[in-house]
Amino acid sequence: MDKYEKVFELAKRRGFLWNSFELYGGSRGFYDYGPLGSTLKRRIEQIWREFYVIQEGHMEIECPTIGIEDVFVASGHVGGFSDPLCECKKCGEAFRADHLVENVMDAAGTLSAEQLTEVIKEKGITCPECGGELNDAYEFNLMFKTTIGPGTGRQGYLRPETAQGMFVDFQRLSRFYRDKLPFGAVQIGKSYRNEIAPRQGVIRLREFTQAECELFVDPRNKKHSNFERFAEKELVLYSQAAQQTGEPIRMTVREAVETGVIAHEVLGYNIALTNEFLTKVGIEPAKLRFRQHLKDEMAHYAIDCWDAEIETDRFGWVEIVGIADRTDYDLKAHARVSKTDLYVYVEYDEPKMVTRFVVKPNMGKLGPLFKGKAKAVADALKQLSEEELSKDQITVTVDGEELPVSSDVVDFAEETVKVSGENVIPHVIEPSYGIDRIFYGTMEHAFDEENVAKKAAESGLKGAEEAEGAEKTEGAEKAEKAEKGPEATKDETEGEGEEETRLVMHFSSSVAPVQVAVLPLLTRKELADPAKEIVAKLREKNLLVNYDDSGTIGRRYRRNDEIGTPYSVTVDYDTLQDGTVTIRDRDSMRQIRAPISGIENVLYELIYRGRNFESAGKPFNF
Numbered sequence: 001m002d003k004y005e006k007v008f009e010l011a012k013r014r015g016f017l018w019n020s021f022e023l024y025g026g027s028r029g030f031y032d033y034g035p036l037g038s039t040l041k042r043r044i045e046q047i048w049r050e051f052y053v054i055q056e057g058h059m060e061i062e063c064p065t066i067g068i069e070d071v072f073v074a075s076g077h078v079g080g081f082s083d084p085l086c087e088c089k090k091c092g093e094a095f096r097a098d099h100l101v102e103n104v105m106d107a108a109g110t111l112s113a114e115q116l117t118e119v120i121k122e123k124g125i126t127c128p129e130c131g132g133e134l135n136d137a138y139e140f141n142l143m144f145k146t147t148i149g150p151g152t153g154r155q156g157y158l159r160p161e162t163a164q165g166m167f168v169d170f171q172r173l174s175r176f177y178r179d180k181l182p183f184g185a186v187q188i189g190k191s192y193r194n195e196i197a198p199r200q201g202v203i204r205l206r207e208f209t210q211a212e213c214e215l216f217v218d219p220r221n222k223k224h225s226n227f228e229r230f231a232e233k234e235l236v237l238y239s240q241a242a243q244q245t246g247e248p249i250r251m252t253v254r255e256a257v258e259t260g261v262i263a264h265e266v267l268g269y270n271i272a273l274t275n276e277f278l279t280k281v282g283i284e285p286a287k288l289r290f291r292q293h294l295k296d297e298m299a300h301y302a303i304d305c306w307d308a309e310i311e312t313d314r315f316g317w318v319e320i321v322g323i324a325d326r327t328d329y330d331l332k333a334h335a336r337v338s339k340t341d342l343y344v345y346v347e348y349d350e351p352k353m354v355t356r357f358v359v360k361p362n363m364g365k366l367g368p369l370f371k372g373k374a375k376a377v378a379d380a381l382k383q384l385s386e387e388e389l390s391k392d393q394i395t396v397t398v399d400g401e402e403l404p405v406s407s408d409v410v411d412f413a414e415e416t417v418k419v420s421g422e423n424v425i426p427h428v429i430e431p432s433y434g435i436d437r438i439f440y441g442t443m444e445h446a447f448d449e450e451n452v453a454k455k456a457a458e459s460g461l462k463g464a465e466e467a468e469g470a471e472k473t474e475g476a477e478k479a480e481k482a483e484k485g486p487e488a489t490k491d492e493t494e495g496e497g498e499e500e501t502r503l504v505m506h507f508s509s510s511v512a513p514v515q516v517a518v519l520p521l522l523t524r525k526e527l528a529d530p531a532k533e534i535v536a537k538l539r540e541k542n543l544l545v546n547y548d549d550s551g552t553i554g555r556r557y558r559r560n561d562e563i564g565t566p567y568s569v570t571v572d573y574d575t576l577q578d579g580t581v582t583i584r585d586r587d588s589m590r591q592i593r594a595p596i597s598g599i600e601n602v603l604y605e606l607i608y609r610g611r612n613f614e615s616a617g618k619p620f621n622f
């Protein structure tokens, strides 16, 4: 079993991820988030909101997941959002043609369908499933099509990205921000891509969650007002140059921007922000790097583009975030298709005096010539460019009618006017996050198999044997067996007796789907009642609590280790004597005794205030 399989086994068993439609045999490219997975994912999204909406002030909007055709004509998705598809003539299986060719040559991703077909024929590549002959490759559009309205209706598509919503709403957003650059808006939601052959679990899904930010900036000023916040932060950059040598470089954000490795401050800031977010939700810093797109993989209009990549056991380095300077490409495309100017009027710091060429229609001559239309002709003349006016024969359009105007009825003059601003089409900086991939990365990087005895020794637990015993708390075993009979004995051998390793999810407290487990030693009322009171107090603090009274204490600890619960609180008979409970730390397996009174504050501080565990109570098993 590789790590991916192990993580998935745990994810399924513990309610993080399930195959969708399992009851009916499933369907590739879809996953259900179970109770714990759903909570973990929401918490990751919530932290993303804290970063982008609360801290950065980029407000969240919510657009339909179905879009009309015009939007995707403008965005280029109707014309060019495709992958090369290749089918087996014998078994009918579908493959990405570029993936088939990848094994025999580099840069397969840059070849056209025709070129791929050539390579497949030349190299005699056959179906990986059955060895059959393959069809010619062709471009397959990845958008899911649908019909809007009854009958023949109107062509619609499930959105392939959330970004278009921010572009389509650009004018409204600009008004909302009082036409002041820079401004940004975000969207978190589902997007859809009809992937040809999704074989990588949650890495490649047909329905997935994106969190995207579109940051509109003045193209002439890509400095960032808060640049100093991350200026000295060191990043692992796999720049274009570094990719030539195969060795990523470490560099501060300031150094990278100053030396031109990263194109400008706004990009540098957003790369550092991404780094901060990813490590906060639990991506291991040692398995995180930022890779710059090579010239031939970058879109022609983009200035610079970086992917956050994480190292995974099975798939190697996987892209989880893209951060790009997309220039004015998207706004210009929507302006063209919608026939609406999309710009922001930017005022100068100081008004400028500008000398310009002005036209002065001679009303004395225009009146007799055009009679009732003279005023309209004069207005139309004022709209013409200098070039059009300098022709001998000038043509104006009035009420759809083209009228010739001879140049001798127009006088020209130069005048100096005060100009206080100009229209600017903003550039777009886009950080685009794949939430499902981040979710998987968080799971894989949190996953650990630990040798219990070794860990107990590291944590200084009182002797390996004792440590295990202490985990069950003294006298607990006997009492449990007495109460539960043979069931408990079976639990014991499965849960503790033969156990040498434990599975642990080292989730950070900020994303863990359960933050505190409350465990009454026995299901008896005298222990269950105070345990339930503790649960109520913790929930009042908004903590995510799991009340768990089934199985031995040892098994319950293991179960909570597997779902990544940072702290467990055990109520035992000593609790009834002295009003204290045991708090166990997941990672060190150390236990302390702390009073029930105020326990909710202690746990809140441990979880959110970084309080030192050993300071929170009296050492118990170390």
Ligand SMILES: [Zn+2]
Pocket (backbone or CB within 6 Å): 088, 089, 090, 091, 092, 093, 127, 128, 129, 130, 131, 132
């Ligand atoms: Zn085949």
